[in-house]
Each structure stands twice: as C-alpha cells, then as structure tokens.
Amino acid sequence: MKNKWLNFLSGSVKVKVQGRGVERFINACLRNGIFVWNVKKHGEDVATFFILLKDVSRMRVVVRKSGCKIFFIGKSGLPFLVRKTVANSGFFIGICLFLTVVFLLSNMVWNVRIQGAKPETEYRILKELKQMGVEKGAFQFLLDPPETIQKKLTDRIETITWVGVELKGTAFYFQVVEKKQPKESEAVNVRHLVAKKKAVITDMFVEEGQPLVSVHDHVTKGQILVSGIIGKEGQTKFVPARGKIFGETWYKSTVILPLDAIFYVLTGKYMEKHYIKIKSLSIPVWGFQKVPFAHYETERRKQALRFWKWELPLFYERVIYRETEEVKRSYSWNEAFQKAKEIGKEELEAKLEEDASIKGEKVLHAAKENGKVRVEIYYEVVENIAIPQPIVQGD
Amino acid sequence: MVKKWRQQVRSWLMNQLELPADIVMDLPRITMIGHIHIYIENHRGLLTFSDKELRLLLKQGQLLVRGEQFVIKTILPEEILLEGKIHQVIYLDND
Numbered sequence: 001m002k003n004k005w006l007n008f009l010s011g012s013v014k015v016k017v018q019g020r021g022v023e024r025f026i027n028a029c030l031r032n033g034i035f036v037w038n039v040k041k042h043g044e045d046v047a048t049f050f051i052l053l054k055d056v057s058r059m060r061v062v063v064r065k066s067g068c069k070i071f072f073i074g075k076s077g078l079p080f081l082v083r084k085t086v087a088n089s090g091f092f093i094g095i096c097l098f099l100t101v102v103f104l105l106s107n108m109v110w111n112v113r114i115q116g117a118k119p120e121t122e123y124r125i126l127k128e129l130k131q132m133g134v135e136k137g138a139f140q141f142l143l144d145p146p147e148t149i150q151k152k153l154t155d156r157i158e159t160i161t162w163v164g165v166e167l168k169g170t171a172f173y174f175q176v177v178e179k180k181q182p183k184e185s186e187a188v189n190v191r192h193l194v195a196k197k198k199a200v201i202t203d204m205f206v207e208e209g210q211p212l213v214s215v216h217d218h219v220t221k222g223q224i225l226v227s228g229i230i231g232k233e234g235q236t237k238f239v240p241a242r243g244k245i246f247g248e249t250w251y252k253s254t255v256i257l258p259l260d261a262i263f264y265v266l267t268g269k270y271m272e273k274h275y276i277k278i279k280s281l282s283i284p285v286w287g288f289q290k291v292p293f294a295h296y297e298t299e300r301r302k303q304a305l306r307f308w309k310w311e312l313p314l315f316y317e318r319v320i321y322r323e324t325e326e327v328k329r330s331y332s333w334n335e336a337f338q339k340a341k342e343i344g345k346e347e348l349e350a351k352l353e354e355d356a357s358i359k360g361e362k363v364l365h366a367a368k369e370n371g372k373v374r375v376e377i378y379y380e381v382v383e384n385i386a387i388p389q390p391i392v393q394g395d
Numbered sequence: 396m397v398k399k400w401r402q403q404v405r406s407w408l409m410n411q412l413e414l415p416a417d418i419v420m421d422l423p424r425i426t427m428i429g430h431i432h433i434y435i436e437n438h439r440g441l442l443t444f445s446d447k448e449l450r451l452l453l454k455q456g457q458l459l460v461r462g463e464q465f466v467i468k469t470i471l472p473e474e475i476l477l478e479g480k481i482h483q484v485i486y487l488d489n490d
Binding site for chain 2: 022023024026027031035036037038039040041044047295339
C-alpha cells in the first residue's frame, strides 16, 4: 500500500465513472498500472474513486477502450494548492508590499522642528542637518544617533550654546538655546566687585563705581574692590559697579608623567559591518569579511526599528572597526621634566580666562619615583580678579 | 492431464516440505480485522462490486464477500483492501 502523504504531494483527482462494466473498467485500470483507491459504488452502474494526477492521461486511453464515461468531480493535493496560491499571489504580494511600505515609512524622518532659534540660526541649523542627512524622507537607521547630532551641531554652529535633540517617533525636535548677545547684558542690578581670590593688584580699569583699593594693594578673597555705592555721605547712589581689576595671583600644580607609556593611535583606516539584531541573535546584512586589523577599536551604533508606532524587538546595528596603532613613547629624564612643565602650563591656561597671562613659573620640586616624573610648579598669574556681588538693599 | 499431475506434485511438496500454501498453490491469503477490514492477496481481478457485495476472481473459483457500506480502500493488481461491515465470506467453486 502506498503512502497517503505521497499522494498528497503528487496530487489526486476524484473520478466518477458511469456505464456498464464499471468493475471491468477498474480491472483494466489496474492492469495498466493506474493506482486506484477509495472505490465506492453509487447504484448499479456509477462508481467514484481517486486516482493520481499523473495517471489521468493514461486513464484516458483506458476509457476509450471501455464503454464507460468518466467525469472529474474533485481535486486535491499540493499541485492544485500551488496553482490556487499562484492565482491568489496578487493578494499575498500586496500584503507584503504594504507591510514593507509601512515599515519603511515608520523608519523615516517626517518632521524636523527647530524651536527657540532666530531665523538665521534656524537656517544654519537646517543647512548643517541637511549635510548630516537629517531631513524629510531620510531613513532613521542611516543617521547618527541624536547624541552625535547634538555634539556636531554645537561644535559647528558657534552661535548656539546648547541644542536639545530628541527623536520622537518620526519627528526630530531641536530645542535651541542661543548665546546671549553682549548688548543684552545692560540691565544688571546694582552690585559691588569683589576679589575672587587672594592677590596683589597690578592694574585697575574701573568703568563705574567707587574703587576702594589701589595698585600694589594686597587683597583677600571676598574683599570689595569697587563699591557700587557712590556719592557723598548722605547722598549715596547705588550703581552696578563695572570694571576689570587685574591682580597677581598664585597657582600651584603637580604634574605626574610616566617616562614610558604605550598608547593606541587611530590610523584612519576603518571598516563597517551592518547587522539586524533580534534579541541576542544578529544577522549580518553587509560586511562579511574578517576584520583585517591587528588592533582596533569597535564602535557600535544601535538603532531600534519601528513599525507604525511600535518599536519592534528588532535593531539595526552598525559596527565600525577603526584600526589602531601601538605607539611607544619614552622620555629621558630631561625630556620628561620639560614635558611636565609644558603640560602644567597648558592645564593652567585651560583653566584661566582669556585675558589672564602667566607671568612666571617656578619649579618647587622635581623627583623621579618608580618610572614617573613628579613635578610641582608654582605659577604667577596676572588675571582679572573682580567678580560681581549684588548689593542687597535693605529698606 | 498435465495440469492435474502438477497440482498433485505441488500438494505433495507442500505437505512434505512444509512450504506455505498460498505461495506453492497460488491460493488467496485473506486477512480480516474483526468485521471491518478484509485484506485479500493473490486475487485475479474484480468481478462485481457494490456497497453490499464484492465478487473477486481467483485462480480457482471466486470469492464472494457480503456486508454493508463497502468501500475499496486500495486495489492493486493482486491485492485488495475492503472496508465496511462484513457479514459473510463465501468460496464459490466453478469447476
């Protein structure tokens, strides 16, 4: 007996036979090697049975010799199923296409909104964004993450202090805080100028207010330098004191520098791999070759894919491998000492304001301890020591 | 003459060598499962079939199966599996 499942695969036909000698007809079929099953008799000279689809043409020959008529009254099995599916494939393709379109549209940028920026700044931001690819119709998974966009924007446009980047669904929202223009700082409250640290006054430029100290005076932290109260006794007036008071101040810094150091420098070569991630399973999409670098840094950028308004448990991941090079640096004691001094100066300059200058430096102590150089340096700095202090007016 | 002699030889062989009868003598082997299935091997073709009766040609004579709701589940040149409610299995000799 043959397997029913194989019959399903090759397809079968239900046949109705009418005429005298149905039994003879079945015998003839068997002799011709036609496999017959589920034979049922309906009355005197009508029978139904199943045959394989591939035997249909052979049975036609048998029918011609016998005096029976056959009718095909049913069909089942895979070939018919396939034919039906092909006929209905339009629907299926349509559904797939629809889902793909919705999926793609859900992952696009549809709105770029900038708030809190003046028209010219807004225009510049839009231009920068366009350069980065952030515009209507861009695919989100090809863009940089919001944090990177934020950093690039603040770096490239100097008129903005801060920009908040938020990706809400398919819309980018930018909240811009522009730098205050100097003109606007007119309406200041009445105030004194006080010393921000211990210093010896070297120079004074008072624009408004009553100076209480003079050059070469030694001042302590918090001491009033320029008073906001002017006028003779009895006719005093409160003004916002303004001006710059330069004083000599002192800083001490300690620099520790190892004589031998190994660090990794990027060579500029890189390669990218792209993955689609489902939970912990990641399917490579692009970039199948091995990373050709001996030393490299990896950067992973994950972007959630969304469908309609839902986030799918699906991620688009871009992995960037950047080649690094090992660089060995070794200083002699003298070099290290010089370098430490430079570093100390740079560090201090970074801390100081622009109008400050380093007048002198003095090495207090320099020592070599287990492979490192330790240098203590004392700096003389001339800087603006005035900071405003509001006057609290009593009744 | 020769046919009869051959029959006798076969019968003798079967008895002496203990060979199965259906192979040596071309007899049908009938397997029944309760009264719902009947499986007949070594038939020589279908003579009549209805939902109450099945008549098969054998090498010698005929086999008549009576019952109700007969369906031939499978039929091959020498085998047949009949399903239904079987009441009787009758041998008809026609020589």
